[in-house]
Amino acid sequence: MSKRKYGLGLSVMLAAGTLLAACGSDEETQETNGNSGEGSEPTEETADFxxxxxxxxxxxxxxxxxxxxxxxxxxxxxxxxxxxxxxxxxxxxxxxxxxxxxxxxxxxxxxxxxxxxxxxxxxxxxxxxxxxxxxxxxxxxxxxxxxxxxxxxxFKEQEGAFLAGVAAALMSESKQIGFVGGMEIPVIERFEVGFLAGVEAVDPSIEVDVQYTGAFDKAELGKTTANRMYSEGVDIIFHAAGGTGNGVFAEAKERKTKDPDANVWVIGVDSDQYEEGAVGDTNVTLTSMLKRxxxxxxxxxxxxxxxxxxxxxxxxxGLAEEGVGLADSRGAIPDDIMAQIEEFKQQIVDGEITVPETRE
Amino acid sequence: MSNRLINILVPAVSVVLGLLVGALIMLFTGYDPIEGYAALWNGIFGDIYAIGETIRQITPYILAGLAVAFAFRTGLFNIGVEGQLIVGWFAAAWVGVAFTDLPAFIHLPLAVLAAAVAGAFWGFIPGLLKAKLKVHEVIVTIMMNYIALFVTNALIRYVSDGGDNTGRIAESASLGSPFLQGLTDFSRLHYGILIALAMVFVMWFILEKTKTGFELKAVGFNQNASEYAGMNVSRNIILSMVIAGAFAGLAGAMEALGTFQYANVKGGFTGIGFDGIAVALLGANTPLGVVFGATLFGALQYGSLNMPNEAGVPVEIVSIVIAIIIFFVASGYVLRLFLEKISSKKEAK
The missing domain is CATH 3.40.50.2300 (Response regulator)
Structure with a gap:
């Protein structure tokens, strides 16, 4: 370790120390910090945390x-x-x-x-x-x-999912959209409800095919579900299914590889899943709903x-705290549509639209 | 070499061989095997907390092992332990949640009994189909696993108004004990281990000391001969599956009333039921053997959690190492053949 880093670390530690000392009521924090510092040497050069x-x-x-x-x-x-x-x-x-x-x-x-x-x-x-x-x-x-x-x-997943729903509804050509959920639990239902509300806000005539796979770790189930949806004319699938969703990506990529003109898209979830959707030079990831x-x-x-x-x-x-939102679409969504999504976003942040949290 | 020596030597050598190959794998993948095994040891016996948790992990394995072993003695392959366990889990949790003002000496036995009955019922169906219609129990029990998983998921949603959890069982139905927890530094050790050991005795007693047990075993050895001897084969097949199912249901009660104290919606199987097959086979389908098999399985399973924690060995490598140890223990038979060959050669000379 360089001396410079050592000095920096020391000052950080001192700063942390003063901050902690300033907060006199929080004795527990100080105590635990002291304990962990004794046992291990390297903590001295870094923040003691x-x-x-x-x-x-x-x-x-x-x-x-x-x-x-x-x-x-x-x-x-x-x-x-x-x-x-x-x-x-x-x-x-x-x-x-x-x-x-x-x-x-x-x-x-x-x-x-x-x-x-x-x-x-x-x-x-x-x-x-x-x-x-x-x-x-x-x-x-x-x-x-x-x-x-x-x-x-x-997290207000419903707010992020609402924007994903808006994006899907505006981008869909076949006017058929899919939702693949993991387990049918309150958290995932917030994704579903928000997504449906977003689609409806744009075009109530669009059908959304909602499917739950019952698991977060079964990519093969995600793949078969996506296969069925795409075969029935769905062109955009939003997944909120963790590892199961990787199967949705696999199916979309397979179709894109066979036919580069295939109109199949996936909206990723939780983190930016752009890398997940790469097929050669193209990509099947429309955007991702970020849950930060x-x-x-x-x-x-x-x-x-x-x-x-x-x-x-x-x-x-929520959206206002930037805890949820949409990832960079990297050009998959044209600017005029991005502007519309931005409008919806502003309305939610301003409280003009309240996204429902549970099914009615 | 005497038989007795071989009986002791074989498992010991198998474990050592398993550990050695496991060590090689850690070495090749760039991890320190000594540190890894020290972490495994500490994970099992390191402190009183680890010991308590290890026993907790062993408890359902014993009962799941019994459920497989018992059916096996009657010539039935019970792959449905998983499903029987899940319905038992739900039944116990439901009784634990639904009745709130029963005294503990009624509530707890009732919840345990509910689990046993639910498991027994789940075993009864494949037993009946096997006895009356000759439908193979392997197929039926596997399918019953899925039915159990999704039916209980639906029931949990129903009783919790769309939630994913039954909520915590009432204190009066809990197998957990502040005494055992205090003794083991807040581990989740619970009185279920006593039930499991009692069931080991029950299985031994039924099989070795009762007429029913004799009939069950006879059917296992040879159905036709048993029938010729005037035994009711169908009745014995059904009975065997019912008792096996009850053991598996009790394993579910251990989870519902002991470890977790609730039942939640599951995305997949718990794996305990399937491991129970290996436990039973490791224990040669005898009650005492199952205890050893479950101890090996439970201890390795629980102790391995400490390997990433203390030695930084990734979970994937740990799973391989544990599987190899079990693999070598299970292949003790090969080793036995080898030893017998050596000793017979010596005798010939």
Whole structure:
């Protein structure tokens, strides 16, 4: 390590120290920080703060939800000069529902300052650990855990999905659109409801074929569902199905490879899935509905580092907070249509349109 | 070499061989095998918390193993443990949630019983079809797994008004115990292990000490001979599947009333039921053997979680290493043949 970096790290640490000291009421944070500093040497040159996450069964490379969270943590780690491992940042993957408690516990025991549970599936596990380890700082995405040491993060998926619906309705030539969902759970229903509302806002006559595959990790189911939809004349499919959605991409890419003029599009979800849709020089990704889990994870980590961990609160990220939105379409959507989408976006931000959250 | 020595030597050598090959794989992929196995060991026995969690993981494996082993002794291949477990899980959770003001000594047994009955019913259908219409139980039980998965998912949605979770069971139906949790530093160890061990005894008792057990085994050995001897083959086939299903249902109760304390909508199978097949075969379909098989499976399964945590070995490599260890233990038969050949040669000289 260069001396310069050392000095920088030291000043960051000092700054963090003063900030923490300023926040006298938050004794817990100081305590945990002190503990983690003793055990490991490299923390001295960097910010004295560590953060970790537990994935749900999708795994850290699911190309959407978990991956997005991990990217947020990695970015946070790099920005603060942390290294992967103890006293820095890390993740653990869960192979089954039974592993959540163990993984969360392992990370808490390794003295990470904040431990994230990614996904609503971990709601009960986070709740248990929060009670058993009152000194730990936990955070959960997509669920609310009402404990003083847990920060809950929710997204207004319906608002982002609404824009995806607008984009799909304006771009569709066959006037048939598909929606492929993962499990039929409240979070995914918000995607569906928002998407349908967006399509309807543009053209109520468009039919949307809504299908749930019942799983987030079955690409083959996504592929067969997409195959059926495209064969029936659907030209744009929006998926909210995690790993299952990779099958939707696979089907679209297969069709595009066979016939470069095929009019098949996929709208990605959670992170920018442009890379996922590349076929030679073309791409089947129309756009992606971003759910900025990375941003939320980053912000909570940052707040916690500054001694302002939002424990006991739930934060909702919508369009106005830029927690959801559309990814760069890279020219797939022409400018005039982008302008229309932008109008809808402004109306939602201004509260002129309220996107429904649940099915009526 | 004496038989006894071989019986002890074979599993031991198999485990060592499995560990060695696993170590080679870690070495080739650039991870430290010693660190990896130390993490595995710590994951299983490292502290009192790990031990508690390991026992918790073993509990459903014992019951799932019994469910396969019991049917196997009657000559039936019960692939439907997964489905029987899932319906048992739901039944126990539902009883746990639906009744709120029952005293614990009624509520808990009722919930456990509900799981056993639900599992038994799920075993009864393939048993009946096999006995009366000669439909092969492998096909029926596999299909019943899917029916169980999606029917319970629908039922959970129905009872929770469109949600994905039944909600937490009442305290009076819980197998969890503050005493055991306090003893093991907040692990999820619960009293279910006592039920599982009791069932091991029950299986041994039925098979070895009762007339019914004798008949069940006889049907397993030779259906025609049993029929000739005046036994009711159909009745025994159905009975065997019902008892096996009840064991599997109890495994579900362990998850519903012990580990999770709720039932949630599932995207896929739990895997416990399928692992139960391996557990039973590792244990040579005997009650005590199942306990050993389940211990091996449960301990490896749980301990392996610590390998990415402590040694940084990726999950994928861990899965390969664990599979190889189990693979070698299961192929102990080959080793046995080899040893017998050596010893017979020596005797010939």
């Amino acid at each position: 560590s953060v970790a996450m537990v994935t749900d069964v999708g795994g850290v490379d699911d190309k959407s939800f978990n991956q997005s969270a991990w990217e947020g943590i990695q970015k946070f780690g790099e920005d603060n000069g942390l290294a992967q491992g103890d006293g820095g940042y890390d993740y653990l993957q869960s192979a089954s529902d039974a592993d959540y408690v163990t993984n969360l516990n392992n990370l808490v025991r390794r003295d990470f300052d904040v431990v994230f549970g990614i996904g609503f599936l971990m709601e009960a596990a986070v709740n248990d650990i929060a009670q058993q380890q009152p000194d730990a700082q936990l955070a959960i995405i997509d669920a609310v855990v009402d404990q003083p040491n847990v920060a809950s993060v929710l 889990v990375d941003e939320a994870v980053y912000r909570i980590s940052e707040a916690a580092m500054n001694g302002e961990f939002p424990g006991g609160q739930s934060t909702v990220y």
